[in-house]
Amino acid sequence: xxxxxxxxxxxxxxxxxxxxxxxxxxxxxxxxxxxxxxxxxxxxxxxxxxxxxxxxxxxxxxxxxxx
Numbered sequence: 508x509x510x511x512x513x514x515x516x517x518x519x520x521x522x523x524x525x526x527x528x529x530x531x532x533x534x535x536x537x538x539x540x541x542x543x544x545x546x547x548x549x550x551x552x553x554x555x556x557x558x559x560x561x562x563x564x565x566x567x568x569x570x571x572x573x574x
Contacts, residue, residue, distance in 0.1 A: 513573030514539040517566045542569035 508514055508530045516527055516539065524541070531539045544561040547553055547568065553561050 508534055508536055510535045511537050513537050513570070515566050515569045515573065516541045518543050518562050538573060540569045540573065542566045 508527070514527070514531050514536050516524055518541075520527060520541075528539060530536075542562075542565040544553075544558070544565045547561065547565050551564070553564055556564070
C-alpha cells in the first residue's frame with residue numbers, strides 16, 4: 508500500500524480489514540474500496556461462475572473504477 512495509490516479490499520479481508528484501512532490512512536492512500544459480490548452491476552450475468560469468482564469479479568470491477 509503506497510501513498511497516492513488506490514486500494515481494493517475483497518470480501519475475504521474482513522478479519523484484517525482494519526489493519527489494511529489503518530495502513531491506507533497512515534501512508535495517505537488515495538482511496539480505498541471494499542468490493543463485495545453483491546456490488547456487481549445488474550447487467551453482468553455472473554451466475555455461471557462459482558462464488559469465489561464473483562468475489563474476484565467484484566474486485567476487478569472496483570479496481571477499474573479507481574483508475
